[in-house]
Amino acid sequence: MHDTHKFKIPVGPQHPSLKEPESFSVALKGEKILGIDIRLGYNHRGIEKACEERSYTQDLYLIERVCGICSHSHSTCFVQAVEEIAKVEVPQRALYIRTLIGELERIHSHFLWLGIAGHEIGFDTLLMYTWRDREIVMDLLAALSGNRVNYGINTIGGVRRDIKKEDIKEILKGMDTLEERTLYYIKIATEEVTMIKRLSGVGKLSKKDALRLGAVGPTARASGINRDVRKDDPYAAYAEVSFKVITDDHCDVYARAVVRLKELLESFSIIRQILEKMPEGPVAVKVPRKIPAGEALSRYEAPRGEDVHYVKSNGSEMPERVKIRAPTLANVQAVKRMLEDRFLADLPIVVAAIDPCFSCTDRMVEIDQIDSGERRVLVWQELRDFSIEWHRKNGIDFSGLNKKLKLRK
Amino acid sequence: MRPGRILRLVLQSFFKKPVTRNYPVVKIEMPQGFRGKLKFDPKKCVGCKMCMRDCPAGAITISKTADNKFVAEIDLARCIFCAQCVDSCMKKALEMTKEFELGALKKHDLTVITKDDS
């Protein structure tokens, strides 16, 4: 190292502050950040391709496992797209149950985020307390759907389970406890000196930049942009419940924390309204196995932002193309802008403030011609050939392996 | 702006019992409807193989041993506990129990074979 003031430090792929692997290569001068290089792709599992080889029913469970925290969001978004292609009318009770589980998931995700944010700034007490409260939601979800994560409540044409009267009482009791605790955490986040010092003024993203870089979800709403898919394009039962879209004008990490905390209060109110207004009726309609040809795009407000699924079917039992755009992909472009002229100590909390879920994100594989600057799109077979050639040039030969995965016996 | 805002909660917790459940000593009961280990009733099975068709992971295999007698081989390592097979079975021959402590020391023990012994 010739100039001991400037050097490059790798944050990731393995780092104690990142919950999921991602590579940030940070150029530092002392403690000041000069620039960042972001590379994604460490969590890519080939889910979109795997969806094309399984039937729609099997795909439900595969798509649900894209992410552990926003699993219901992905599952519902996919099912909505399929139901739109099949022109199926889902019963009202099913829509209400989907919304209920969706809001419970939002509560669980925001509590998780609070804990992680506390941990990143060294405030482990907040981590322990918020995760203790999260257990209440997880137990509720286990009683309702049979599992604490990956609920599996959706099926094409409705939901798989109904909720009972005793469950409703438990949910309302849980909501009361959690509301009281959330109000206390709002007081902590807005009044505790060290938290304000670490969160204010950090990771500033002006409204113009947020619109230009395409931020979604609480990251955008904390910069004053009033965008929420639940209000702009209502799906499930959101058209029939009344709630506010929370925005904040501070444009920094503090604002993102406040937006998420206040969204928790809105979620409690939405759940209470749903439980009051829940209509009687069947919970699912029968949908044929073969979905007619067509395509649909469906949007959903996941806890992290806007989740977009595109499904194309060709009349058979298996989809032709499934494309997922996760919210973190839209938000991660803004991280570079947020960290300009900040300190190294701000990096973990700024990355945590966009609520990164890189398992959702690693979807796209785009190959740039670096020297000419133009881009081309490769078909599956071209991509495979390119990869084999690249590995062969680097001394790895795959021609000995010729196994195909056996799915159905 | 107050420093130490969380003091009240923290001091209250000092005098209460900890929230941690002493897990291996204290057994936890899962709620009704929990999706744990799969159970197969060979007397009800008619061999339609809808469960095999719908399983996302290829975890269940139904084979015929004799006339109207079927055996199920469930691979617990592949099962994702989604209970789609339970919904797909028209004769209600499959059921999810509450058992979730399914660790084993040998991979062989993870394949559960249930057959009709009558």
Place this chain on the structure above:
Amino acid sequence: MVLFQILVFPGVIFLAVFGMFMEFVDRKVYARLQNRVGPPWFQPFADFIKLLGKEELIPEQANFRMFRLMPLFSFTSVATSFLYIPVWGTHSLLSFNGDVIVVLYLLTLPTLAFFIGGWYSTSLYARIGSVRTLTQLFAYEVPLFMGILASALLADTWSISEITLFYSRHPWYWASNIIGFAVSLVALLGKLEKVPFDIPEAETEIVAGAFTEYGGRHLAFFRLTLDIEMVVGCSLMAAVFLPFGLGFGMVWGFLVYLLKILFIVMLLSLARTLFARLRIDQMIVFCWKYLAPVALIQLLVNLLLKGVLVQ
């Protein structure tokens, strides 16, 4: 007899065992304040023994001699500083006029050892952590010194044993040092690198700071140094700011000492639970803008009091 006192009590073995016991108290109180169970009493001992058995990996580009020397260096300097602090009664094992400065100097040496160990590890994280250690030293050192020396000022002597003697002869004079006690406690949080000042070892930013490349025996001794540093720092606080109950003889006196140390350690654990970690620039601003002036006020108060008392 002297050898026994140096090696066993109140020497190295007593310090090590007591230090690990205090680490247990700290972790248990921290856990209970967070509504958790916390580790059993033998956890720090188990950690130490486990670390002794692990493999040591030294990076290829690191300076072997410095890397290996630093844990030993820091351990011996904190152990030596305990010789000058009275445990029960008003006499320490060794004392001379000026030993409060020597103790404070010996407590600064481990910080320097962390810096050198981290720097010569040549890992990027370790370098950042070691530079942060020194930067933090600039911030908390002056308030710490001023707080302790204010108490020494009133007693008109630079020897810790004499300080305790003075205060046990004039009870209630220690109440004038309350501000200094608060300032020194906050500065002690900085010295021991505990939240809100655990910036040099920020796990979520720079993995483990200066200790990143250490493992095995060396890490065991570094951690033991941190534990003993906590005991020595708290003993210094107890001797200089809480010098009452000193005339009881060996057994009761030791019990009083134990209670004082427990009290201070619990205050440190409480501070750990209540706050988030500050950034290094915020910490320097805080120490120089708020802590140092308050320590100056304490000095002024003691000067005025001394003037009044002499008359």
